[in-house]
Amino acid sequence: MDSHAGLDGVLQPQVLKLTLRTLPSPFISLVVIPILSILGWYVISWATNPLKKYPGPFLAGFTNWWRLYQTRTGRYHEIVYDLHKKYGPIVRIGPNTLDLDYPELIKTIYSTDGKWLKTEFYHNNSAIVNGKITYHIFSTTSPTEHAKMKRPVAKYYSTSYVQALEPHVDAVLNDFCKYVEERFINVPGGPKELDFGEWLGYHAWDLISSVTFSRRFGYMEHGSDFDGTIEKAEAALRYFQTVGQIPILDYFLDKNPIKRVGPPNLVHPARIAVQSFVARLQGKDENYDPKNPDYLQHFIDSKETHPDLVDDNQIISDVLVNLLAGADTTAIALRAVFYYMLKNRSVYNRVSEEIQAAGFDRSKPVPYSGARQLPYLEACVREALRIHPAAAMLLERYVPAGGITLPDGSFVPAGTAVGLNPWVVSRNKSIFGEDSDTFRPERWLQQPGEDDEAFHVRMQKWNAADLTFGNGSRICTGRNFAMFELYKVCATLLHRFEIELADPTKEWKVWGSWFTIQKDVIAKMKRVYGNAKVRIGSNKTIIGLPGAGFNGVGLHFRRQSNLILRNIVSSFVEADNGDGLTIEKSSNVWVDHCEFYSTLARDKDFYDGLVDISHGSEWVTISHDNNGSEDTGHLHVTYANNYWKDCGSRGPLIRFGTAHIYNSYYENEYSKQVGYAVEIDNEFGGANNTAPTGTLTASSPPYSYSLLGSSNVAATVPKEVGAILSF
Numbered sequence: 001m002d003s004h005a006g007l008d009g010v011l012q013p014q015v016l017k018l019t020l021r022t023l024p025s026p027f028i029s030l031v032v033i034p035i036l037s038i039l040g041w042y043v044i045s046w047a048t049n050p051l052k053k054y055p056g057p058f059l060a061g062f063t064n065w066w067r068l069y070q071t072r073t074g075r076y077h078e079i080v081y082d083l084h085k086k087y088g089p090i091v092r093i094g095p096n097t098l099d100l101d102y103p104e105l106i107k108t109i110y111s112t113d114g115k116w117l118k119t120e121f122y123h124n125n126s127a128i129v130n131g132k133i134t135y136h137i138f139s140t141t142s143p144t145e146h147a148k149m150k151r152p153v154a155k156y157y158s159t160s161y162v163q164a165l166e167p168h169v170d171a172v173l174n175d176f177c178k179y180v181e182e183r184f185i186n187v188p189g190g191p192k193e194l195d196f197g198e199w200l201g202y203h204a205w206d207l208i209s210s211v212t213f214s215r216r217f218g219y220m221e222h223g224s225d226f227d228g229t230i231e232k233a234e235a236a237l238r239y240f241q242t243v244g245q246i247p248i249l250d251y252f253l254d255k256n257p258i259k260r261v262g263p264p265n266l267v268h269p270a271r272i273a274v275q276s277f278v279a280r281l282q283g284k285d286e287n288y289d290p291k292n293p294d295y296l297q298h299f300i301d302s303k304e305t306h307p308d309l310v311d312d313n314q315i316i317s318d319v320l321v322n323l324l325a326g327a328d329t330t331a332i333a334l335r336a337v338f339y340y341m342l343k344n345r346s347v348y349n350r351v352s353e354e355i356q357a358a359g360f361d362r363s364k365p366v367p368y369s370g371a372r373q374l375p376y377l378e379a380c381v382r383e384a385l386r387i388h389p390a391a392a393m394l395l396e397r398y399v400p401a402g403g404i405t406l407p408d409g410s411f412v413p414a415g416t417a418v419g420l421n422p423w424v425v426s427r428n429k430s431i432f433g434e435d436s437d438t439f440r441p442e443r444w445l446q447q448p449g450e451d452d453e454a455f456h457v458r459m460q461k462w463n464a465a466d467l468t469f470g471n472g473s474r475i476c477t478g479r480n481f482a483m484f485e486l487y488k489v490c491a492t493l494l495h496r497f498e499i500e501l502a503d504p505t506k507e508w509k510v511w512g513s514w515f516t517i518q519k520d521v522i523a524k525m526k527r528v529y530g531n532a533k534v535r536i537g538s539n540k541t542i543i544g545l546p547g548a549g550f551n552g553v554g555l556h557f558r559r560q561s562n563l564i565l566r567n568i569v570s571s572f573v574e575a576d577n578g579d580g581l582t583i584e585k586s587s588n589v590w591v592d593h594c595e596f597y598s599t600l601a602r603d604k605d606f607y608d609g610l611v612d613i614s615h616g617s618e619w620v621t622i623s624h625d626n627n628g629s630e631d632t633g634h635l636h637v638t639y640a641n642n643y644w645k646d647c648g649s650r651g652p653l654i655r656f657g658t659a660h661i662y663n664s665y666y667e668n669e670y671s672k673q674v675g676y677a678v679e680i681d682n683e684f685g686g687a688n689n690t691a692p693t694g695t696l697t698a699s700s701p702p703y704s705y706s707l708l709g710s711s712n713v714a715a716t717v718p719k720e721v722g723a724i725l726s727f
């Protein structure tokens with residue numbers, strides 16, 4: 001007892017001290033305890049979470065920061081695909097999120113019944129309008145709101161409306177070809193490398209703006225992302241995919257009222273959208289031709305048909321979604337098709353042969369109706385979209401009330417975020433075969449020994465597993481337009497050009513998460529010309545419909561008589577095939593309203609002549625033609641109302657003949673050849689006619705003709721020449 005009492009006496013103050021010490025210091029109460037509580041909460045949530053049974057990265061079971069971090073690697077698509085290889089068809093990629101690889105669930109999860117709602121992942125794709133967060137057709141998660149936005153405009157994305165956009169697509173595609181030829185092909189020293197991938201992007205942006213408001217952003221013309229919009233759009237995508245993993249971050253970063261650090265504003269597209277809308281309403285939109293409808297006009301019309309649903313803000317929103325959803329996606333798809341074709345030379349050769357054999361008119365873009373008749377091209381496009389889908393992240397949906405039992409028999413409760421990732425499902429080996437990681441277009445064709453029925457059933461199964469454009473009520477609105485663009489652009493470029501990768505051993509670079517953006521597709525292009533001499537017999541009339549012509553095909557009229565050639569465009573005939581038109585030992589020829597051209601960038605003998613009249617040809621008339629001729633034969637030739645521009649030499653060279661040249665305009669001519677000439681009422685663009693004077697007089701020709709007066713020639717003739725006739 002004593003000793004006890006003694007101990008009490010000694011120890012008591014120390015116990016008191018210890019008790020005081022264990023009272024929480026500010027550090028403990030402000031830091032340690034909250035951390036421990038949070039950790040405890042995490043552990044309890046983890047331990048009690050019904051998704052605990054599913055495999056996946058350890059950290060992903062605790063926090064969405066795991067997947068947020070993965071979006072910053074640029075390899076998100078590959079990381080998730082590898083996880084499926086490791087864990088099987090179900091991978092837990094967040095505490096409440098499952099990434100599934102069950103193609104048979106596509107119809108259920110991406111249904112049209114409005115029960116499987118998009119998650120808040122999509123929400124940060126929104127803006128504050130009049131102080132309120134406003135979602136658009138892509139980002140709204142409410143089925144009611146979505147239906148209200150989609151109903152007024154859905155029909156304008158149907159095949160028939162899309163096909164009516166073909167003139168826009170043709171015009172942009174023609175200019176794409178022109179720019180590429182001028183800047184990278186017909187250049188001193190021959191073709192040079194171009195960043196083909198970037199150019200496909202410029203094309204996609206200019207095209208989507210053209211079909212949306214009949215005005216191009218101008219990236220092709222500038223040959224660069226001159227206003228930074230393409231880069232900003234990529235930055236906005238990076239924000240979207242990253243912040244989407246923890247949606248609440250958007251309220252702090254973008255939607256806070258103090259300082260916005262959200263995605264960059266796309267000022268230029270927004271400004272043009274508003275300008276075009278206002279000009280259109282005022283009837284002052286000079287870019288718009290009512291004969292060629294565009295989406296802006298459709299959206300304005302939708303306000304008339306659905307005044308209760310569409311207001312001006314909705315129209316601007318529809319325009320902007322078109323631009324932002326329809327540019328990068330189609331650019332990625334185009335790059336994928338070309339890259340894989342160019343990497344696999346046998347595929348490239350086969351698809352090129354198919355297109356060349358189809359006999360399309362080389363002077364125009366391939367019509368969509370023709371491009372859709374090419375089975376191997378279709379196989380290439382589908383295979384490229386399969387192996388490189390533009391969107392490669394989970395298309396998240398909430399499991400509705402009642403939950404879902406997965407094919408492995410496990411149960412997933414309501415409220416879980418689930419979905420499939422197009423990148424993963426399109427490589428599913430049970431659907432696409434053991435070689436699903438390989439680009440092999442042939443898989444889309446009927447196989448030897450596979451009857452029609454079996455092929456049909458296989459394609460149905462593959463189509464059902466196709467998530468390239470999403471599925472169900474939230475399927476991509478622009479998919480018909482995207483496919484229209486893909487077929488036309490691929491067919492046209494393969495038809496007009498021979499394309500190869502600058503370094504076939506080099507891989508492209510892909511930065512992937514929500515979109516799989518590619519860089520470094522550097523190529524070399526050459527123009528594909530017809531490569532033939534075509535002989536024409538006597539008594540023929542060849543008249544071109546508007547735009548018709550021959551590229552690289554030399555027409556030969558030899559030892560014949562009576563030929564009329566009108567309204568034809570002839571270009572780039574290499575010397576081996578003669579000239580654009582060669583007339584030898586022939587008589588009675590009328591060439592009218594034709595255009596002949598090649599380029600000054602190549603040696604003058606590479607393409608040789610344009611129109612060559614020689615070996616005693618007789619009674620030839622060249623009228624209303626654009627560009628040049630050479631080597632006039634020693635009999636009678638009339639040149640009336642022609643426009644020669646930038647001819648390198650011999651424009652024309654009159655060695656032996658008698659030429660009557662009048663009402664003709666020579667601009668930038670470099671002809672140094674001599675001959676004999678009596679010229680009347682011509683315009684030499686400031687230069688002098690130094691040819692020795694001949695003996696012809698104004699009344700010598702055995703026909704009547706009228707003169708414009710030399711001072712009127714320059715202003716009049718260029719407008720009246722060339723293949724401008726319509727029949």
Ligand code: HEM
Binds near residue numbers: 395468475
């Ligand atoms: C190859 C090109 C394209 C691809 C691969 C593509 C892909 C997709 C995907 C996967 C979705 C569904 C997203 C989800 O469910 O989470 C989607 C939605 C959408 N896409 Fe596309 N897209 C393409 C071109 C276009 C074009 C050209 C337009 C417009 C002209 C467009 C407009 C839209 C819109 C408005 C949505 C939202 C639809 C809705 O929720 O009702 N897309 N796209």
